[in-house]
Structures are given as structure tokens and as C-alpha cells.
Amino acid sequence: MRTAHPAAGRREWIGLAVLALPTLLLALDLSVLYLALPSLSADLGADSTQQLWITDAYGFLVAGFLVTMGTLGDRIGRRRLLLIGAGAFAVVSVVAAYAPNPPLLIAARALLGVAGATLMPSTLALISNMFQIPAQRAVAVGVWMSCFMGGMAVGPVIGGVLLENFWWGSAFLLGVPVMAVLLVVAPLLLPEFRDPHPGRLDLVSVALSLATILPAVYGVKELARHGWRPLAVLAIVTGLLVGVVFVRRQRRLPHPLLDVGLFNNRTFTAALLVFLLNGLLMGGTFLLVSQWLQLVEGLTPLRAGLLLVPQAVAMIGATTLAPLLARRFRPGHVMAVGQLVTAAGFLLLTGADGDHALFVVLVAFVVTSAGIALPSALVTDLIVGSAPPERAGSAASLSETSGELGIALGVAVLGSVGAAVYRSELGPALPAGLPAEAAARARDGLAGAVTVAGELPGGVGGPLVEAARAAYTSGLVVTAAVGAVVLLGLAVVAALAFRSVPPYAPVGAEPAQPEESAPTATRH
DSSP states (O other): OEEOOOOOOHHHHHHHHHHHHHHHHHHHHHHHHHHHHHHHHHHHTOOHHHHHHHHHHHHHHHHHHHHHHHHHHHHHOHHHHHHHHHHHHHHHHHHHHTOSSHHHHHHHHHHHHHHHHHHHHHHHHHHHHHOOSHHHHHHHHHHHHHHHHHHHHHHHHHHHHHHHHSOTTHHHHTHHHHHHHHHHHHHHHOOOEEOSSOOOOOHHHHHHHHHHHHHHHHHHHHHHHHOSOHHHHHHHHHHHHHHHHHHHHHHHOSSOSSOGGGGGSHHHHHHHHHHHHHHHHHHHHHHHHHHIIIIISOOOHHHHHHHTHHHHHHHHHHHHHHHHHTTTSOHHHHHHHHHHHHHHHHHHHGGGGSTTHHHHHHHHHHHHHHHHHHHHHHHHHHHHHTSOGGGHHHHHHHHHHHHHHHHHHHHHHHHHHHHHHHHHHHHHHSOTTOOHHHHHHHHHOHHHHHHHHHTSOHHHHHHHHHHHHHHHHHHHHHHHHHHHHHHHHHHHHHHHHTTTOOOOOOGGGOOOEEGGGSOOOEEO
């Protein structure tokens, strides 16, 4: 017997607009915080270590709880978990906005991370359940990703307006009205889905998943900041060893926290790998370009954010276009072309040390962003579409975890490449008569060099800044060249790994699927 999936109707498309609300909010929250950090640090008296934890506590807890929350949504219902997370996010946002000291703000940011970990897997899993026809699901995923990118684009602008007219806490209060709307309309427009036979939640597996992800993410971030240090390496090794124990336990449990059997699907595994590497390349490059705009070109954060709006618009357009192209061409071919376009953007970025550098970098970043959006939209769809409906939350959580780890690895790996080139280029170019302590601080990074130069006489400080900016630009150029080579390899991987995935058929001509291919989730 064969049965066709029902096509999504008006209610599902309106529900997609509801699911876009938390996605947009999380993007705004991420981009606004960096603008608010200087003013809140001055107001609360936060030292450098506390500033790092204010920014990192959220990301650590999001990464750590994604797997748990994705699976929890499969068990208790994805809409229910979304509403619980939205309510918690709104309450803790108020606490963060009025935090009287750095420790309380750090704690609030950590709780926001736990709440945030419920939102992205829930929304992506609900999209997978509401849009079961591949062509419609691909469009819905593209809209979902476009909302996140749009939030990142307008975040600096909104943040700049808020911080010029209100205090730093207003940045956190952005989430309150958004979550209030979600709590009112979600029960009316979103259906409920859950695994009909979930089994009990294994708390030991929850602890093992946290002990796997948190040390690994911490170690990667420390490598990005300070290079190869024993504590960072030990944290990563610890996370990997605990991860082995976690996987073995999941294979033995009748109802695992994470269905590692999903990795037996080659399309699913290949899609996760491509998503991870794309996140690595774009995460590291975005960091390097953002710092280049501010520290080499001397732009303010707000102006740098405004100049990056076109690349976000390019990503939104390409994300929307990807599922339409996948109706005429094989998704693997669309992804391969996207990787090639991204490689071309990276090659353009190698011109950052030439004439009209600012124009070249901005154009290169637009090309790169448009190219990377094509595979990103389709890969996300393949990840959630490859999983059975009752495991959609688990698949969505793996997708989000892969993206989080990819960005963290990108900052660490590409940041390390850029830093190595920076130190190599800067050493011979240091001006004569520079004190040893100042030289050491300058070698730590471009920000340190600019700070040191401001404390030195103009005859020494000026040449130091110029040498440091040239060295940093060289690091960006080399990193872009490395990225271009990796992307050429990814284009081949995408074309081969997804060659069996057919083009998305029109809605009225969807191929039927065997009933026994996957159990259906309970829908209310």
C-alpha cells in the first residue's frame, strides 16, 4: 500500500509566520548584545573575564542543551516545549535587563541559553511535521532561515537605535513582546506533535551529553582566544572521551536520548558534515571580516553593521531561491554550484590587500554569503527530512548542534590560521625602538596592537598600527585562500553525496511513499 503526504494549507503557512517569531528574536538577541556590551560593562563594572562570560554563557548552554531539548520535544510535544521555552525566555529577559551586577547577568544569560535551546529545535521540528511534502518543506525551511538572517542584518541597526535612546537593558527587553505574541497565538495556530512511544527520559544520558558538548565547546572557544593551551586541549579530549561513553549508552538503551541510528542514513550524515564545514568557514570568515572593518578600516560597530546588511540580504535572497532551483535541478547540483560561488567569493576576498580594499571585501562577502546560502537551506531540509517524523526533534537538534559547533570551530581554526599569519608578518615589521612588553602585546592580536599604539609616541605608534593592519590583512587573505580550496572540495562532496536525491516534484505530483517507511507521529 502507498499513501501520499497531505499538502500544507493556509493554517500551516500562517503557523510558519508564528514559528518565525522566536527565530527572528534569537538572531536579534545575538547581534544586539555585542553593541550593548561596552555600555553594560561600564555600568555594571564588569571586568574582562566577566565580559567574556556575559557573551559566552548563552552560547555554551544553548549548545549543551540542544540535544536534550530536541529529544524532550519528541517526548512531551514540540509545541508544548516551544511555549515553555518562550515563557521562560521572556521572564529571564526581564531579569537580564535589570541585572544589578555582572554575576546575576551571567546567570541570566545562562538561563536564556537553556530557554533558547528549546526554541530552535522545536520550530524546525514543527516545520518538518507541518510541511511533509519535500517541495513545501524546503520553502518553509528557507523562510525560517531567512528570518534568522534578517534578524542578524537588522540587529545592529535596531541595537544602535535602542542604545542611543535607552539604557543597555532595552536590548534584552526586545524578547518580551515577541514571546508574549508567541504565547498567545501559538496554541491557536500550531498543531501538536509528539512521539507516540517515547519511553522515559534517561537522566544519565542527559548528564553525559552535557559533559560531552560543554567541555568541547569551551575548549574550542579557548583555542580561538588563546591558542594551544593545556586546559583547552584537555577540555576537548575530555568531551570526546565522554562522547564515546554517551554513544555506547545510546546504542544499548531501548529509548535513547539521541537516536544514533540516524547516522546510518548516508544522506543525513553527509548533510550534517556539509552543514558543519559550511558553518566553520562562514563563522570564522565573518569574525575576521567584522574585525577587519572595525580595526583596519576604522569603522564604528554600527557603520560596520550597516555595511554588512547587503550580505544578509544576499543570503535571504539565495535562501529563498534555493528550494525553487531544487525543483528543476537535483539538490546536490544546486548545493555544488552554491559551494563554487562561495569559493569564488573567497577568491575575491584575497584582494583585501589591494586597491579599493573596502569595496572588494564588501563585494566578496556578498558573493560568499549568497553562495553559502544555497547549500545551507537545502542541507537543513535534508537533515530534518531524512529523519522519521517522531524523531524530527532529535534531527533538528543535531542540525542546530552541528551549526553551533561549526561556527565555534570556524572561529578557532580560521582564527588560528589568521593569527599565525599575523604574527609571522608582524614580527619583521615591528618598528625599531618598540619596548619588549609592547611588542608582546602587539603580537597577541590587532586589537592589542591598536591599544598599545595609542600609549606610544606618534613616531612609534603610527608605524606599529600600519604594520599590524597590514599583517592582519595578510592573515585574512591567506585564510580566504584556504577557504576557497576547502569549498572546491565541498562542491565535489555535495555533488557526489546527494546525487541520488531527485529534484523536488511539484506539490500536485508528489511521489507516494510506502506506509511502512516510517512510523507517523501523534498529532493533536
